[in-house]
Amino acid sequence: MPPKQGSAGKKKLAKADKEKLKAEEEERKALEEEEARQKAEEEAKKQKEREKLEEAERRKLENAEKENRRMEMLALVDVQERNRKMLDDLHSERRKKSKWARYMRCDGSPNPTIPGEINTYINLRLEDSSRDDIEEVLKQGELDLSLINELDFLLEDTPSLEMDLQEMNCFKAVADGKDKFVELLKNTREDLQMLLQNKLDAATVKILQKATDLCDNETFNLHYLKANQDVCLCIWGNLSKNPRIKSFEFKEKGFQFEIPRMLTLSDCAFRILFSKFDHYSSTCKSYYPRQKKKEEPVAEVAEVKEEEAKEGEQKEGEENEGEKGEEGAEKEDTEDLMAMLRQMKGEAPPVEEKQEEVEEKVEEVEEFQDPITPEPPIWEDFDEDEDVVDLRANHVLGGVFHFNLMSLPPQPKIVNDWVITRLVDPPNIEYIEYIADTMNPIVNKEGQSPIQPDKGADQPKRDDRPPITVHMRLPEDCLFTEEPQIARWDEKKKHWRQDGFTDFKYIEETRIFTFKTAYFGTMALLQDAHINMPFQSWELRPHNTNSAVLTIIAAIIEIEIEIKDAMCCLSKPDDKPELEHIKGRWMTPLDLIKTLRRVGINVFPADDSSKYVSIQDKHPVIEEWCYEQMALCSSAYAFSWSKWNSEVQNREKVLFQGAESLDDMPLPEETWSLYLMTKRRSMKLKMTEFDEAFEENHADGTHFKSNLYHLLMEYSSPEAKERIHETNFQYIDCVRQILSATKVLTYA
Structure with missing residues (x-):
């Protein structure tokens, strides 16, 4: 029986339908993918346009901020330069007048510059x-x-x-x-x-030479004292050779020394020459700060490397030029071919190219050029032996004194009516060399109590050289806030030494300092140069226009410095009689700094003091800007320390408190505000000194400015603005010098 045609055709149709359906599905997917791709491209294009608009807007805002900062900083620089020019002109005129007055002086004194x-x-x-x-x-x-x-x-x-x-x-x-x-x-x-x-x-x-003419009628020894405001000469001469003399005291100076038995039997004299000046320390190498030098590479090696680098750059440049040339030629050929095809088809050029051509250009605003920040210096360590004094860490206080043992020259003799005097030409001092035999007390094997000598033991011989015990009253015009140290000058090596001294004792009530010395020579009293650092707090408060007071509570002492116009003076403390001779004396900032250091109040850190004091170092440019702008506003604003300045571990951020102060009265705590200053901006913070955590948010109703001066001027009262505008340039410079010398923003 032949096969049925209907069933086979049906199968074939089903297969064709499947293929058709598959093709339709693929076409539908392709269309969806194309639509998705086009949609993604549209979204990407819109996103790109949005980003371009946002970038342009951001750049506009940045440029506006740059322009605003540039204008404010230029205005501030203009104010500072105007003040600086007036100050330079004033000092230049003062120096000219001083030179003319020196030239016209007719008092017989020579000109030291000629x-x-x-x-x-x-x-x-x-x-x-x-x-x-x-x-x-x-x-x-x-x-x-x-x-x-x-x-x-x-x-x-x-x-x-x-x-x-x-x-x-x-x-x-x-x-x-x-x-x-x-x-x-x-x-x-x-x-x-x-x-x-x-x-x-x-x-x-x-x-x-005339000791016998000047001898004391009771002791028959020479007792001589002569002094002026800078020098005091004390001499004791042994004319009687009395072995029962154990010691002698110059009561006027409060200086007493013991006399060893061997010296009571010799022709000797003791000279104590006090001078309020110190001409020795400045010749010592530890007197000046020593900055480490950076190691520079050897010049030859550097030149070879530079030549190799240049050769490599030339080779790379030639290769890149060849590659770029080939790529450029291929790109140009492709672009020309695409343009010809578009002309044949009658197509327009891509829309994206037109948009790129008409893209908006935002010009860059020139930014204010900040001063270059110097690299932080690295200071050399003091590498001498432990007995040599580091004059960067210690200050000579009260001048120096010469404690010398000298030979007593032959005295004039009277023979009948003749006076016979031995003449020496030139007449020079003959120093007696004296070095104690030992400086260490005798102790037992356990190192405890001294061994008591037996009664039958030999007593010290006459030629023994024991250490000399000295009792001295500290200078009345110097403030010693701790037990002083003693040092002697080494003339050969040009430095102060602390060896050769023992048995120190200091009685604070009587200001008597006792020590034993194995040497005679030039000596000085020392005190820690940084004993008052770091400071506990500080405050700068205005009295009126061109008048203010700076209070510093240091580690040991509290002081007040009055500032008025171009002069300043120490007004407190009131309970230190050693400072009465300088209190209330108006002087320039430089003279005040030198005077306070000389009397024992050192609240002026040196360049290398950070090596000896633990501090939170701040950016030097920001710190100096802050002092300058505080000085500009100090007639109307009070400034004070802030705990956040040291707690915020960022050297680029300086924090302090400030408040408008037009009445000469202490300010309540709620009137103080916290200010933050960086290299780019200054702002009044929302937080206060008593908050638990630091938050860098500006106060409500305020915004940041490029500098402290413009920030304070914007939110000041009319009266405060008038005071600031009326502030004298000499006063501004005086405040700046004091703030810069004390470095309160770093050392408090």
């Missing part, structure tokens, strides 16, 4: 031995010290630009630059210091 005058003065003084009596030496010494101080002032006060060729005409023979001019001034200062010491030694010799 070699002919000062050299003639020094040589004549050295050759003239007829005026070596102590009264004349002390009188002439005042002139010598005034000339030394004049040179010091010139070296500190004269800018390097004013040390021009006209000033150096007098140094043509040996000077060929500004450094030579400065060096010659320093050499002149050293010559004057040597002259003063030589004349004091010559006066000592004259006194010793």
Whole structure:
């Protein structure tokens, strides 16, 4: 039977339908994929356009902020430059008048900057031995010290630009630059210091030569004391040779020393020469900060590497140019071919290219150029032995004193009607070499109590050299806040040493300091230079326009510095009699700084003080900006310390408190606000000093500004703005100098 046609055709139709359905499904999927692709492209295109608009808007805002900051910083710089120019003109005119007044002075004193005058003065003084009596030496010494101080002032006060060729005409023979001019001034200062010491030694010799004429009628020994405001000369001469003399005291100076038995039987004299000045420390290498030098690569190696790098760059450049040339040619050919095809078909160029061509361009605004931040210096460690004094960590306080043992020259003898005197030319001091045999007390094997000698043991011999016990009253015009240290000057190595001293004792009520020394020589009292650092708190409060007071509660002492116009003075503490002679004395900031350091109040950190004091170091540019802008607003605003300044471990952020203060009254706590200053902006924070956590959000109703000055001016009252505008440039500079010298933002 033949097969049925209907069933086979039906099967074939079913297969065709399947293929058709499959084709339709594939076509539908392709259409969906195409629609999805087109939709994704549209979304990507819209997203790209949105991002471009957002980027343009962001850049516009950034440019607006840059422009605003640039305008504000330029306005601030303009204010500062105007003040600085007026200050420079004022000081330049002052120096001109001072030079003219020096030229017209007719008091017989030489000009220390003119070699002919000062050299003639020094040589004549050295050759003239007829005026070596102590009264004349002390009188002439005042002139010598005034000339030394004049040179010091010139070296500190004269800018390097004013040390021009006209000033150096007098140094043509040996000077060929500004450094030579400065060096010659320093050499002149050293010559004057040597002259003063030589004349004091010559006066000592004259006194010793006539010791019998000046001897005491009761003890038959020489007791001599002569003083002026800068120098005090004390001499004890052993004329009687009485072995029962154990010690002697100059009651006027509160200086007592023991006399060993061997010296009571010899022709000797003790000289104690007190001077309020210190001409020794500045010659010591530890007197100046020493910054580590960076190791630079060897020049030859650097040049070789540079040449190799240049050759490599040239080769890479040639290869890249070849590759770029080939790629560029291929790209140009492809673009030309596509353009020809579009012209043949009558198609328009792609829409994306047109959009890229008409894309909006946002011009970049020139940003304010901040000063370059110097790299933080690295200071060298003090590498001398432990007995050598580090003058960066310690200050000489109360000047120096010379404790010398000298040979008593032969005294004049009266024979009948004749007076026979032995003449020595030149008359020089003959020092007796004396070094104690031992400085260590005898102890038992266990190192406990001293061994008591037997009654039958040999007593100390006459030629034994025990250490000399000294009792001295501390200078009345210096504040010692701790037990002083004692040091002696090593003339050969030019430094202070602390070996050779034992048995220290200090009675604070009587201010008597006791020690034993194995050596005679030049000595000085020392105090820790950073004993008052870091500070506990500080506050700068205005009194009125061009008047303010800075209060610093240091580690040990609390002080107040009054500032008015271009001058300042110490107004507190009230309970320190050692400071009464400088309280209320108005002086320039530089003079006040030197005076306070000299009397024992050092609240002025040095460049390398961070090596000795634990502090939160702040960015130097931001810190200096802050002091300058505080000074600009200090007639109307009070500023104070903030605990957050040290707790926020970021040197780029400086925090402090501030408040408008128009009445000369203490401010309540709620009036103070917290301010944050960075290199880019300044803002008034929402948080307060008493919050538990730090939050960097600006206060409600305020916004940040580029600097503190514009921030305070925007939110100040009209009266405060008027005070700030009326503030004198000399007062602004005075406040800035004091703030910059105390570095309260770093050391509090």
